[in-house]
Amino acid sequence: MNKFLFLLVLIYTPSVFSLEIVGVKNAQLQDLYLYKGSRLKVYPEEGVLISVEGKANKQVKLQIKTNGVVYLTPGVRIENLQPKQKIITLNKYGEGEFTIGFSLLGEKNISGKHSKRIKYQVNYLDDD
Template sequence: MNKLLFFLLFLYSALVFPLEIVGVKNAQLKDLFLYNGSRLEVMPEEGVIIYVSGTANKRVKLEIKATGATYLTPGARITNLRAKNPIIRLDKYGEGQFEIGFYLLGEKNVSGQHRKQIDYEIEYID
């Protein structure tokens, strides 16, 4: 009976405090000028910020699944896409944020799909 009660309580707590993305701030790339062979590092402050909400004081992991070449626009390829801290602890209100930075490489001849969606997964780890 105690095991059943524990399981139901665990299931209820997961449903009451689901992990969700509450906002995404996109990169603010002003005065972007890339030429063939140039390289621009976009820091997390200028890059992408993902705001999450869930259970207070829980650790959360971000896994980015970028496969193949990803192009921001024709002539600008994204490389080294990474989170500043891939594992964070939510605060006492159950809120937190992931800061994502990357490099932009200038290319003269660009082929392939532009503006490809980047998949990522966010989950509790404890």
């Protein structure tokens, strides 16, 4: 029985302290109407919310990478994709949230396939 408990603790322990994204909540854009040249600013509080879990009281850094021009839909380009804070400290339960804001710019309709090429990664600021 003791061997089983030891094995269970050994398997469970690394997963408790690993840093992982546990949820992503997208912005709720109401009545979205953009035309060529119009702009809509989405503040971080209204934008994307990324929830993370990891080691308690550790600092975590968010890195966002975009490849080329990013479109929300044909004719609506995403610009200035920025988190409110790039570095946060997880709470005593090991939980934290990043809030991300952006601007939407209306363009003339563009034909062809559009994909969202946004990559994000979270890492501990100091690994020890």
